[in-house]
Amino acid sequence: MKTLISLKSAVSKSFNLNVIALLLLIPVIFPELALASELATLGSQGQIFEIKITGSTVLDQSPKQNDNNSLTMKELEDNDPLVVALRQYLEKLGSPLSIYAADIVKQPQWQRALAISWVESNMGKHCYDNNCSGIGVKPGHPAWRKYKTKLDWFIDMCKLMEKPIYKEKYTTFKQMRGVYVVPGSDAWVNGATQKYGQLVSLTEQASLDRQKKAQLVAALVTFPENID
DSSP, rough: OHHHHHHHHHHHHHHHHHHHHHHHHHHHHHHGGOOOOOOOTTTTOOOOOOOOOTTSHHHHHHHHOTTTTOOHHHHHHHSSHHHHHHHHHHHHHTTTGGGHHHHHHTTTTTTHHHHHHHHHTTTTSBBBBBBSSSTTSSTTTTTTOSSSSSHHHHHHHHHHHHIIIIIISSOSSSBTTTTBBBSSSSHHHHHHHHHHEEEEEEEEHHHHHHOOOOOOOHHHHHHHGOOO
């Protein structure tokens, strides 16, 4: 009986490790499933990988009660190195956007959108109508946009950054001065540039952490007998 219990425990641990290893390695093995994030603002090039799995391809997203072999996509997303790092970063700044970290990193050009929100609203601290980047000139203006949640605003902001005028023409914060923000200031440009740089560094470090975790888990899966 003891042998049976030990075997069951080993199988359970091996299952979880295999699932985690597979998900961590997906962006490396299948880059076409990953989301590439352009880092053009500071002249850098890089990639941000995003797990894109839906339905029950690998996991049961609605695990049965007491099923220790099931992992939900939300649990995996919430514990992704990039999500964890961004959440901690935003929490240190006292930003109410921290609760949306897992959703934020899924958006295109999210670093640039967050950087702009820093100089416009201290990353969501001071918003009107949940508009945290001043889209639409100012409150009361006919073009002013109102949102139900700050996440709704952020998704819209990222869509705006994807438009050719900002994605292809005015690609730096200096160029955006007098276009996105009128008249703009050195403080606006410098503040956004600084925060963008921090977010890019955070993204790159998270990518390295993800690779290290994938290698560690892969080693544990290869040698399950070493698992306590």
